[in-house]
Amino acid sequence: MADPAAAVQVGGLRIVRAGRDILQDIGFSISAGRITGLLGPSGSGKTTLMRAIVGVQRITSGTVTVLGRPAGDPALRHEIGYVTQSASVYPDLSIEANVRYFGAMYGVHRRDAAEAIAAVGLEGQARMRAADLSGGELSRVSLACALVARPRLLILDEPTVGLDPVLRADLWERFGAMAASGTTLLVSSHVMEEARHCASLLLLRQGRLLASLTPAELSGQGGSEDLELAFLNVIRQADSDGGPLRSPGEPGPAAETRRTAGMKVPE
Amino acid sequence: MNPRMMLATTGRVLDQLRHDHRSVALMLVVPALLLTAVYFLYENETVPPGAPRTFDRVGLMMLAIFPFVVMFLVTSITMLRERTSGTLERLLTTPIHKTDLLFGYGLAFSLMAALQSLVATGVAYWVFGLEIKGSPGLVVMIAVVNAVLGVALGLLCSAFARTEFQAVQFMLVVVVPQILLCGLFVARDRMNEVLEAVSNVLPLTFSVDALKEIAGHAEATDVLWQDTGIMAAIVLAVLVLASLTLRRRTA
Structure with a gap:
C-alpha cells in the first residue's frame, strides 16, 4: 500500500456535499516527478478531488496522503502550489505586487518573483495592473503566484482554458521541464487532446474513477488514436457491459478500483 | 505570528488602497467636512460665559466616531471581496497564519485611521478652535483605537455576509446602536435601565467615556487608561473571534 515513490496516495475516498455524493470509491496514486492528467467532463468531480489533495476540502471518508503526510498538514503548505480554475489574484495590484505578495509567504526574494513572472511570459507587463489584463494573462499571473514558491507538488485546475494554442503549447513545455526537474504536477482538463502531454491519466466520471492509465493505454482500450474518441469509447464500454475494463498493464490495486468503478457507473 | 507575513499583508493592503485615489480622498476629507457641518449646526447657539460650546x-465625539464607522465599512467590504474572489482561500493554502492576515489588515487600516484622525483633529483644533483640557495627542490615540475596533468588527462581520449588499446592512446592526447608545445623544445615566445596561457593554461607550476624561482633565487620568485598556481587550477578543471564522478546510 505505502509506496514511497508516490507523491499522492488516495484510498477509499468519498466526499458527500449537501447530501449528494460528489466523489465515491476513489483510489489511486500519483508518481513523483511526473505530469498526471486529471480528465473528465465538467461536473465529474475534478475540482473537488484536487481540493481534497490540497487539503482545503472536508472529506467524508477515506485517506489522502500527500508527500508522506495527511492532506492539509501544516507542513505541506510549504510544499504545495494550488492554482484554482478562476484566477485568484488581486485585480487592483500589479502583476509584480501580486507575485511578490504570495512569494512573501514563502520568504522568497524579489528575484524569484521576477523569475516566476518571466516563466509565464509576462515580464514585459510586470508593472501592469491585473485588472487591465486579458483573461489568459490573468490566469498566467495566478500560475506565477504558485510558481514563485517552487512547490514540490503543483496542482493546476484547468490551467490552459482560454489560452491560445501557442501559449498552451508553451505552458505544456514548461510543465514538462518542471516535471523533468523533479516537480510533481497534477493537471486537470476537460480537453482530452491535452492528455498526450501527461505521463499518466486519471479518468473521472460522475464522481467515480473510471480508469488510471497512460495515454497509450487509453488509445489501446478505447481503440482510437484520437484520445477524445478513445475516452468516449471507454465510457461506452463501462456503461454498456458494466464489466471490468481490461488493462494492458499488470493488475494491481488500481485495477481493482477500475473494476468496481466500471460496474457501478449509474444510469 | 510571523512579522514578515504580517507586514507583507499590511503592505499589500496599503498598496491596494494607494491605487484607489478616490477612496483615500473620501477617507481623509469627508470626516473633516462633516465636522465642518457639525460646527455650523451649533454656530448660533448662545452659551453662558465659561460654559463649553x-x-x-x-x-470631540465625532472625532472618535468617524474612524470607527469608516473603518468598519472599508474593512468588511475589503475582507468580503477577499473571501469571494478566492484570494482568501488561496492565502490559506500558503504558510500564512490567520493572525498574520488579520493583524496585517488591522495594522494597514490603523495607519489609514491615524492619518484620517490627524486631519480631522487638526481641522477641529485649528479651524474651529476646539477647546478641551486634555492633549490632542490623546484624542488621536482614542480615534485610532476606535478605528481598530471598526476594523476588528468589520473583519468579524464579513464572515456573516454573503454579498457586499449584506455587509453594508451590517452597519445598521453593529454600528448604529453603538452610536445611539454611547452617550452622544442622551447622557447614559439618563437612559432607562435596559438601554443603560446595553450601553455599558458596548465598546464605543468606553471610547466616549475616555474622550470625556480627556476633555475634562489636563493630564491623562486612570479612568482614561482603564477605558483604553478595556477597548484594547475588546479589539483583541474580536480579532480572535474573527480568526475563528477563517477556515482552511471547507465543505
Whole structure:
C-alpha cells in the first residue's frame, strides 16, 4: 500500500456535499516527478478531488496522503502550489505586487518573483495592473503566484482554458521541464487532446474513477488514436457491459478500483 | 505570528488602497467636512460665559466616531471581496497564519485611521478652535483605537455576509446602536435601565467615556487608561473571534 515513490496516495475516498455524493470509491496514486492528467467532463468531480489533495476540502471518508503526510498538514503548505480554475489574484495590484505578495509567504526574494513572472511570459507587463489584463494573462499571473514558491507538488485546475494554442503549447513545455526537474504536477482538463502531454491519466466520471492509465493505454482500450474518441469509447464500454475494463498493464490495486468503478457507473 | 507575513499583508493592503485615489480622498476629507457641518449646526447657539460650546462636546465625539464607522465599512467590504474572489482561500493554502492576515489588515487600516484622525483633529483644533483640557495627542490615540475596533468588527462581520449588499446592512446592526447608545445623544445615566445596561457593554461607550476624561482633565487620568485598556481587550477578543471564522478546510 505505502509506496514511497508516490507523491499522492488516495484510498477509499468519498466526499458527500449537501447530501449528494460528489466523489465515491476513489483510489489511486500519483508518481513523483511526473505530469498526471486529471480528465473528465465538467461536473465529474475534478475540482473537488484536487481540493481534497490540497487539503482545503472536508472529506467524508477515506485517506489522502500527500508527500508522506495527511492532506492539509501544516507542513505541506510549504510544499504545495494550488492554482484554482478562476484566477485568484488581486485585480487592483500589479502583476509584480501580486507575485511578490504570495512569494512573501514563502520568504522568497524579489528575484524569484521576477523569475516566476518571466516563466509565464509576462515580464514585459510586470508593472501592469491585473485588472487591465486579458483573461489568459490573468490566469498566467495566478500560475506565477504558485510558481514563485517552487512547490514540490503543483496542482493546476484547468490551467490552459482560454489560452491560445501557442501559449498552451508553451505552458505544456514548461510543465514538462518542471516535471523533468523533479516537480510533481497534477493537471486537470476537460480537453482530452491535452492528455498526450501527461505521463499518466486519471479518468473521472460522475464522481467515480473510471480508469488510471497512460495515454497509450487509453488509445489501446478505447481503440482510437484520437484520445477524445478513445475516452468516449471507454465510457461506452463501462456503461454498456458494466464489466471490468481490461488493462494492458499488470493488475494491481488500481485495477481493482477500475473494476468496481466500471460496474457501478449509474444510469 | 510571523512579522514578515504580517507586514507583507499590511503592505499589500496599503498598496491596494494607494491605487484607489478616490477612496483615500473620501477617507481623509469627508470626516473633516462633516465636522465642518457639525460646527455650523451649533454656530448660533448662545452659551453662558465659561460654559463649553456644544461643538466642543459633540465635535470631540465625532472625532472618535468617524474612524470607527469608516473603518468598519472599508474593512468588511475589503475582507468580503477577499473571501469571494478566492484570494482568501488561496492565502490559506500558503504558510500564512490567520493572525498574520488579520493583524496585517488591522495594522494597514490603523495607519489609514491615524492619518484620517490627524486631519480631522487638526481641522477641529485649528479651524474651529476646539477647546478641551486634555492633549490632542490623546484624542488621536482614542480615534485610532476606535478605528481598530471598526476594523476588528468589520473583519468579524464579513464572515456573516454573503454579498457586499449584506455587509453594508451590517452597519445598521453593529454600528448604529453603538452610536445611539454611547452617550452622544442622551447622557447614559439618563437612559432607562435596559438601554443603560446595553450601553455599558458596548465598546464605543468606553471610547466616549475616555474622550470625556480627556476633555475634562489636563493630564491623562486612570479612568482614561482603564477605558483604553478595556477597548484594547475588546479589539483583541474580536480579532480572535474573527480568526475563528477563517477556515482552511471547507465543505
